[in-house]
Each structure stands twice: as structure tokens, then as C-alpha cells.
Amino acid sequence: MPVFELSPRSLISLLGIVRFFEIFFACTAFSLVSVYHSYHGPSGNWCMFTWCFCFAVTVLIILAELVGVAQSLPISWQDFTSAFSMLAALMIFTTSVVYPSVFLAHGCSGTPCGYKGAATAMSILCFLAYAAEVGITRAKPGEVSGFLATVPGLLKVFEAYVACLIFSMIVIARYWAFPGLQWCVAVYSICFIVTLLIVILTVGRCLASLPFPLEKFLVGFNLLAVLMYATATFVWPIYSFRNQSRTADCNDGPCMWSYRLGVTFLTIFNLIAYIVDLVYSSKMVFVTTPA
Known part of the structure; x- marks a missing residue:
């Protein structure tokens, strides 16, 4: 049985702060895109899925470490989080390239264009946050x-x-x-x-x-x-x-x-x-x- 033991220190550590940035940027990206439904087709659906997927998994990781259940799970938690941070960085990077190339490449104007540009900027910042996590958790010599x-x-x-x-x-x-x-x-x-x-x-x-x-x-x-x-x-x-x-x-x-x-x-x-x-x-x- 998993043992629940609150660990608030995980929230204020460097890694915890970086993960909060990941959540914020991913949530902001898909929220901005959702306002004017500025996503459609396979490319738009992929971008929306990426932001939502990375947001959801990161929230679950933070909650698991907060309640102290992470180390009780029948998996290698360090390997899981390292693999996910790398995967999320790659997925967000792809999205940061695909979304503007599809939805901003042919030009746009007005408020919806501003939302698309802001979502792209949030996606880039989200990628940088996940890349920072990869660097923090990477094994040193x-x-x-x-x-x-x-x-x-x-x-x-x-x-x-x-x-x-x-x-x-x-x-x-x-x-x-x-x-x-x-x-x-x-x-x-x-x-x-x-x-x-x-x-x-x-x-x-x-x-x-x-x-x-x-x-x-x-x-x-x-x-x-x-x-x-x-x-x-x-x-x-x-x-x-x-x-x-x-x-x-x-x-x-x-x-x-x-x-x-x-x-x-x-x-x-x-x-x-x-x-x-x-x-x-x-x-x-x-x-x-x-x-």
C-alpha cells in the first residue's frame, strides 16, 4: 500500500519551481488558443494535445511528490520523471515550431492573431522550462x-x-x-x-x-x-x-x-x-x- 506523507519541500525546491512554470506556460498556451478556437486539423489537434498532456502529467507528478506517494509506486520514479521531462521538452519544441508555421505562416490580423502569437511565445517558454528540468535532473559525472x-x-x-x-x-x-x-x-x-x-x-x-x-x-x-x-x-x-x-x-x-x-x-x-x-x-x- 502506498504511504501518504506530505512533503511540502518538494514545492519550494528549484525543481518544484521549474515545474510550476511548466504548468503555467502550458496552461496559458492552450487557454489562449482555446479563446478563438485557433486550432484545427491534425496539426492544431496535435499542438492542443501536447500542451494539455504535458500540463496534466506535470500536475500529477507534483501531486505525487507532494503527498509522498512517488517513492512507493512500483516504478523507478527518477527514471520516469527524467524520461517524461525529456519527452515533454521534445513534444513542446515540436509544437512551438509546428503551430506558428501552420497558423501564423500566411499572416493574420486582429485580436485572434495576437492570441496565436502569445500562445506561441508561451509554448517556447514552456519548452525552455522543460529543458531546464532536463538539465537539473540529468545525472552528473x-x-x-x-x-x-x-x-x-x-x-x-x-x-x-x-x-x-x-x-x-x-x-x-x-x-x-x-x-x-x-x-x-x-x-x-x-x-x-x-x-x-x-x-x-x-x-x-x-x-x-x-x-x-x-x-x-x-x-x-x-x-x-x-x-x-x-x-x-x-x-x-x-x-x-x-x-x-x-x-x-x-x-x-x-x-x-x-x-x-x-x-x-x-x-x-x-x-x-x-x-x-x-x-x-x-x-x-x-x-x-x-x-
């Missing part, structure tokens, strides 16, 4: 901490998130047209599944029960992911843009060509992330929380 608080752990969250962005684009990019593109999708899927399992097992305190050394597995997987993503980095653009040029309809908004270009850049980002991850996992010794 020689410090005993959960895996997801280390640089390789944070990179795992980044890699999984970028893969999710790739998945959101590849269907529109019509990957089934060529076997080479199908191979790239297989690369994204395999690496995403393994990376997500590592994050879930870490939060669930299951790493200690694995029948093999985690450090060696991470090095081996990261090396394999680098090799696989290296092939995708070359294969995807070759098959995507061969005899394909940018069409006139791309001037009016996203098109298949632009989605394929987006997947190309995201593939490069994840390749770089896995390379950095491989370097760190080869040099660091991780301290995990016993199950």
Missing part, C-alpha cells in the same frame, strides 16, 4: 542515478521520439512503392521497438532481472542501430528522390516530396543520436535501480 537520467538514457527517449515523427510521415511518403524504402521502414521499426523496450524496462525496474549485462547489450545494440541507420540514411533519399522533383502543389502546403525530405533529415538526426549514444555507452558505467 560520478553521481549514482537511474539510467534514464544519464545522457545515454535521455538519448534513448530522443531516439524513440524521432522514430515516432518518422512513422507519422512515412505513410504519406508512400514507402511501399520501393523495396529500398521498405527496408528503411524495417530499420526504423526494429530500432524503435528495442529502444522503447529499454525505456519501459528501465521505468519498470526490470533491468536487474535481464539474463545478460546491460552495458554490453547497449553497446551491441547501439552499434547495430548505427549500421542500420547508416544504410537508411543513404537508401531512403536514393529511392525517394530518384526521378522525383518538387511539384507545384508543394508551394501550397506539405506534399509527398516534403514529407520524404522530412524523413531524410529525421533519419540523419537519429543516426547522429545513435552514434553519440554508442560513444557514451562504450565509455560510461551505469548504476541501475535494483528491481
